[in-house]
Amino acid sequence: MSIPALLNTDKPKVRLASRKAVEEYFIRCAAAGGNDRWIDEANRYRKLTTKTYEADESSASVHHAALIEYISASAPTHLIDGWSYLGRTTDAILRGDLNAAIHFAYYAELRAAMSLLACEGIGVFNRKHPIIDKSGTSTSPIKRTQLWDRGSKRYKKQPASTHGTVWPLLHHWGSLKRAENLIEGLIAPAGYTLRQWLDALSIPSSMRAISKKWLRTWGTDLTRLTDDHDSRNMSSYRPSELRLAPAPSAPSAIEFVADLWKLFEPATGGRFPQLEKELLKRIVRASGKPITADALENNLGMPPATAANWQRYLTNPDEPKPLTLSDKNSDVDQTDCSFQVASRAALLLFLATGSTRKHLIDAGYSSDNLEFFWRRLCEVRFGGPANILPDEPIDLWDDIEATISEAEAWSAAASPNASLGEWRKRQPAIMNQIVSLELAAVWGLVA
Template structure:
C-alpha cells in the first residue's frame, strides 16, 4: 500500500471552491495603499507573521469566515513569493558558479516551492504552515488543511493543474508569434475548447509533481546528510555560459517577456499532441499540419519554419533538462531541478500578469516597492531607475545584453579554469547571476 500523501475528499471539496477572481478583487483594493507607497496598510494584522496569527486564531475561527485583510495579504503575497522564488534561483545560480552542486539543488527546490505558493495564492489558496485556507468567489475564507507546507503545496498544485482554470491560464498567458496558446491549440486539434489541460502541460515540461517528490528526497539528502562522494567539477565555464545565456534569452523582455521561451514551449506542446493523438490528424505529417495551422492563423513563414520538425533539431536545453528523471545522486541532477524551478517561476509570472491585467494595474503602480528592492539588493546602481517602467526594464536588459556579449568574448580564449574564469570575467558573471531581474521582466508585461 502506498504511503504517498493525498488530499482527503473534504480537502478536495474545499479546494474546488478556490477563486482567482477573489484574489484579483482584493489586489485591486490595494491601489490606495500603493498610492501611499506601501504594499499593505500598517493596520493589516497579517502584515507581520501571517502564519503565526493564523496559528493563534485557528481554534477560534469558524470553518467559513470573512476576512478582507487576509485576502489583501494573500493577493500581495503573489508578487512577493514569486520574487523570492527568483531570488532563490539566483542564489542557486551563484552556487553553480562556485561548484557547490548540493546548494544548487537545495536552493532550486525552494525556488520551486515559492513559485508554487505564489501560483496557489493567485488562485485563492493560502499556504500558511499547517493552517492553510481557500478563498471562494464570494470572498469567503475556508479552513482548508492542516498538512505541512511542503506536502500541501505540491498536492494542491497537482490538483489545480488538472482544473479548467489551469488550462485557461496557460491558454491565455502563454503566447507565441502574437497568438495565445488557446488559439494554436484550437487550430491544431480542430476543437472549440482548450482540452489540453494544465496537468498535461506540466507533464510535457517535466514539471510533474511525482518528480518533485523525488526532488524533495534530494533536498533532504543535501540539507541534512554529509556528502561522502568527492564533488565532480560540475559543468565547464563554456557550458555554464551556454546555459545562463539560454536562461536570459528565454526571458528577453525587449519584445515580450518569455516570448522566446513560449515559442519553444509551443513547439514542445504541439509535438506532444501530435505524438499522443496522431489518429486525429488523418495521416498528415506533423510538418504539414503545422504549415496549415500557421496559414490559418496568418502568422507568417518565420513561425512556420520555427515550428517545423527537422532531423537533429536542437531542443531548448531547459526543456530537455526539465524532462529528465535523473536520480538524487546523479552528478547532473542539479540542472534538472534548476530548469524545473525556472519553468514553475515562468508560470507564477503568468499568474501575476493575469492578475495585473484583470485588476487594471501595472508595474508602475507599485514601483515604490520594486524600485527599492532593486536598489537595496544591489541589482542596480543608485539613480539608475527613472521611474518609468518601460525605460527601466529596457536599461535592466541592456546590462544583461552587454554582459552576455562581454562574457562570450572572454570565453573565446578557451578558458577552462574556473578561477581564471571568475577572476577575468567577474564583471560579466555577477550581473548574469542576478536572476531576480527576470521577476521584474515578468511583472512588467514588457
C-alpha cells in the same frame, strides 16, 4: 514513490477557491494610488503568519478579511522570492556549489507553486492551510492530507505539512478547468493563443492534458524531493564535502545560464516571447504532425514569408538546454541534477509570473504603482543606485545581453574543460551581473 494527496472532502475547497477575491484585493490597492508596499503594515498576519493563524483558527477567531489580504499579497511576494532563489541557484552553479544550487532551486520551485496557488485564493502555510471560499469573504483550512501506505495498501491521513501539502494542492488545481483556462491565456506566441495554433496545424491535443503535464513535470521536485527525504536532506543538511558531485566545466555552466536568460528575454506587456515560442514548438514536435507554411497562411492569415519562417522554426530540432533538462531526473549526487531542478523552477516561475501579472493588469496597476518594488530591488540586486536606473525596467535587458555575450565569447575561446574558478578570475564583473535573475520578476510584473 508515495505521493501525498488531498482528502476527497477538501477537493471542493480547491475547486471553489476564490481567485476573484484576490483580484478584488489588488483592485482596492490600485484604486488607493501611490502604493509603497504590498500589504498594510498593520495587517494581523503580516508577521508571525502561521503562528498567528493557527492560534486564531484553534480559537475560532480568524480575522478573515486580514487573512484574505495576506493570501492575496503573498502571490507577488512569493513570486519575487522565488526568482531570488533562482538567482542564488545560478550563482551557486557558477561557483560549482551544486548542493547549494539544488537547495535554492527546490525552494524556488516551492515558492513558484505557493505564488501560483495564492493567485487562486489558496494559502500554503505550516500545518493549517487557509483557502478563500466561494463567497470571497471567509476562509476554511486544510488540516490533513493522505499518504498511500504500502504495508496496509490503503491511504492513511497525516498532518498537512508545508512540503507535504503544496504538491497535492498544485496537482489537484492543475487537473481543473480553471487551470487549463489560465495557462492557455498566458501563452500566445505571435499573438495567437495555443488553441489557435493547434487548430491551425490540425493538432488534436487537449489543452487540459498539456497543462496537467506541464504542472506535473515542472513541479516534480515538490514530490520527488519531498518524498525522498534523504535526497533533499543530503542537499540541505548533510555535509556536501562527503559526496561531492563533479563540478561542471565553465563552458557548460555558462551555456546553461546563458540559455536560461535568453528564454526570459523580455518584451512589452510582461511577456517572454522566446519561451512561449519554445513551449509551442515542444507541443508541435510531440504531436508528430507535419507542419506546413500553407496551413499557417490559410488558418492564421500569416503572410507567406512569416509563415515560412515559423515553419522552419517549429521543425527545427534544436532546443535550449534548460528545456531539454527540465524533463530529466538525475540523482542529487550527479552534476546535472542542479541544472534540472533549476530548469523546472524557472518554468514554474514563468507560469506564476503570468498569473500574478494578470491580477495586477486586471486590477488596473500601472508601472507607477509598482515602482516602489522594482526600483528598490534593482538598486540592491543589480544596477543601483536608483537614480541611474532607466525609466523603463525592460531597458535593463541590454545590459544583461551584453553580459551574456561577453561570457559566451570567453567560453568559446576557452578550453572545453576550463574551470569555473578560471572563468570567475577572468570575468569577475560578469559573474556579478549574470546571476541577477530577479530581473525576470521585474520584467514579468512591470514591463
